[in-house]
Amino acid sequence: MEGVTFERLREMLMTNCMLQVSPEEIEEETPLFGPEGLGLDSIDALQMTVAVEKEYGVAISNATTAREALQSLSTLRDHILRQRTTPELS
Numbered sequence: 001m002e003g004v005t006f007e008r009l010r011e012m013l014m015t016n017c018m019l020q021v022s023p024e025e026i027e028e029e030t031p032l033f034g035p036e037g038l039g040l041d042s043i044d045a046l047q048m049t050v051a052v053e054k055e056y057g058v059a060i061s062n063a064t065t066a067r068e069a070l071q072s073l074s075t076l077r078d079h080i081l082r083q084r085t086t087p088e089l090s
Contacts, residue, residue: 006077010026058084060079
């Protein structure tokens with residue numbers, strides 16, 4: 001299992017979502033959803049959720065958790081690190 005790095009999460013985002021931007025345009029705090037961000041949709045969110053669980057063994061088990069975790073790559077990294085030390089109670 002690889003470390004939870006911004007570079008790895010950006011690579012997962014590029015692999016799993018059909019983005020219209022280059023990897024260099026994605027920063028740690030770039031919003032993943034909405035017109036001000038990358039414009040991901042619910043299918044992209046599902047694909048990232050599956051990729052995170054497969055790569056890191058961390059589940060994003062409900063819509064509330066997904067909204068919090070998938071705001072940016074920074075919030076996603078923080079969620080993964082938190083869940084790896086304290087299992088999610090749901």
